[in-house]
Amino acid sequence: MKTxxxxxxxxxxxxxxxxxxxxxxxxxxxxxxxxxxxxxYHFRNKSDIIYEIFLEYEKLVDYYLQIxxxxxxxxxxxxxxxxxxxxGLWSYxxxxxxxxxxxxSDERLRxxxxxxxxxxxxxxxxxxxxxxxxxxxxxxxxELRGAMSLNVWLVITNWMAFLKTAHATELSxxxxxxxxxxxxxxxxTLELPYLTPQYRDAVMAIRExxxxxxxxxxxxx
Amino acid sequence: MKTxxxxxxxxxxxxxxxxxxxxxxxxxxxxxxxxxxxxxYHFRNKSDIIYEIFLEYEKLVDYYLQIxxxxxxxxxxxxxxxxxxxxGLWSYxxxxxxxxxxxxSDERLRxxxxxxxxxxxxxxxxxxxxxxxxxxxxxxxxELRGAMSLNVWLVITNWMAFLKTAHATELSxxxxxxxxxxxxxxxxTLELPYLTPQYRDAVMAIRExxxxxxxxxxxxx
DNA sequence: GTATTATTAGAGTATATACTCTAGGGAGTC
DNA sequence: GACTCCCTAGAGTATATACTCTAATAATAC
Numbered sequence: 001m002k003t004x005x006x007x008x009x010x011x012x013x014x015x016x017x018x019x020x021x022x023x024x025x026x027x028x029x030x031x032x033x034x035x036x037x038x039x040x041y042h043f044r045n046k047s048d049i050i051y052e053i054f055l056e057y058e059k060l061v062d063y064y065l066q067i068x069x070x071x072x073x074x075x076x077x078x079x080x081x082x083x084x085x086x087x088g089l090w091s092y093x094x095x096x097x098x099x100x101x102x103x104x105s106d107e108r109l110r111x112x113x114x115x116x117x118x119x120x121x122x123x124x125x126x127x128x129x130x131x132x133x134x135x136x137x138x139x140x141x142x143e144l145r146g147a148m149s150l151n152v153w154l155v156i157t158n159w160m161a162f163l164k165t166a167h168a169t170e171l172s173x174x175x176x177x178x179x180x181x182x183x184x185x186x187x188x189t190l191e192l193p194y195l196t197p198q199y200r201d202a203v204m205a206i207r208e209x210x211x212x213x214x215x216x217x218x219x220x221x
Numbered sequence: 222m223k224t225x226x227x228x229x230x231x232x233x234x235x236x237x238x239x240x241x242x243x244x245x246x247x248x249x250x251x252x253x254x255x256x257x258x259x260x261x262y263h264f265r266n267k268s269d270i271i272y273e274i275f276l277e278y279e280k281l282v283d284y285y286l287q288i289x290x291x292x293x294x295x296x297x298x299x300x301x302x303x304x305x306x307x308x309g310l311w312s313y314x315x316x317x318x319x320x321x322x323x324x325x326s327d328e329r330l331r332x333x334x335x336x337x338x339x340x341x342x343x344x345x346x347x348x349x350x351x352x353x354x355x356x357x358x359x360x361x362x363x364e365l366r367g368a369m370s371l372n373v374w375l376v377i378t379n380w381m382a383f384l385k386t387a388h389a390t391e392l393s394x395x396x397x398x399x400x401x402x403x404x405x406x407x408x409x410t411l412e413l414p415y416l417t418p419q420y421r422d423a424v425m426a427i428r429e430x431x432x433x434x435x436x437x438x439x440x441x442x
Numbered sequence: 443g444t445a446t447t448a449t450t451a452g453a454g455t456a457t458a459t460a461c462t463c464t465a466g467g468g469a470g471t472c
Numbered sequence: 473g474a475c476t477c478c479c480t481a482g483a484g485t486a487t488a489t490a491c492t493c494t495a496a497t498a499a500t501a502c
Contacts, residue, residue, distance in 0.1 A: 117387040158379035166338040189368040193414030
């Protein structure tokens, strides 16, 4: 593998593990057993590395969120979208952690991320439309659908932070993909009241598969 | 005002403005026109400053989220809770930004914040119960109520990040409290399907007051 | 007044971090 | 062999950052 690609891969790995803030360019070089000079031969600075990783992330999610316009959407489509998005979130999980700082220090990234968010929101909206056309959820006015899509986005992008900050036990048990995917339970909770009678049970059953093993609210405090 | 309190106040102000990551102890001292030595006479380290600010935040939100157990809850109560929580979020808005790093570097804070989250979740849950008792929303099984409460929490705590990252225009227009409170629109969107017929219009009217002036999803991309 | 304690200034330090610079190795081409 | 181009090593640097240390001053108690 080319050194350049190894740098991107190692960076992503270290960022995900320790958080971008805790990973320096020297760490990355050391982890690869290459010199800092070598790293800086391939990338002008740390921001460039992060930006390239973002481009990969963006590409992946855009790919996942492709929406067929020649047919309605099914419950299976919905499950696939959810699984895919959470897979993407997992693979690039460092990204949403220090998001605000990253965007503050790189204008390209700020612009691109804003557009990315809006594309995601539009995709979620179209998915709801497709599911309504497919008879899975009841059709809703565009206004409400837009607000619902935004709530879905907010829940998805905040679920990881919630797990890491609230669910964290005394042990520094590291997060697993399975735990992350319990966020699907929360997203499906949003949809529950809008399901059509004929698909309600099916979706409830899927939702049940992702039920978190968190203590209930009563036991929590 | 005591120097100690001035340090806390200035720190909060600078953290909110620039983000904790961009504010050093030297900045804080310079901003107050005191020496670093003076600052470190009052606080052992930066983490201690942040921890004390968190304690204030915690106290404020706990105060806001007190729930009367001798009566049902009204729509006015609900509005008050939402306004208050967003006020608190605004006053300590730096906190949720670098949350994960802050918790990583301070175990006290990690524990306390986890408990704080769980208290908030329990409070939201009880508010839903109270609103159901007051006939504002339809009663729901505890399981669903818990999941809904969690979604409310996720939407509230992520709304600010969304505004800063997605809504941000080219201009570095700084966020306003009014914009932040548009998050109430999103929270009320979550409640919509559960409202009782007799309160539906009232809550919809309140929701309308917070409608964001964002472009709709269609215009966005 | 004097002793004690609380507060402050400000220079200074150890460490980290992002990044630079120069020299050179290796592979291919002529 | 010599030239070129891509890549790499590794020492080094400027700056920032959290924090320390000492001495001095203000406040308070007796």
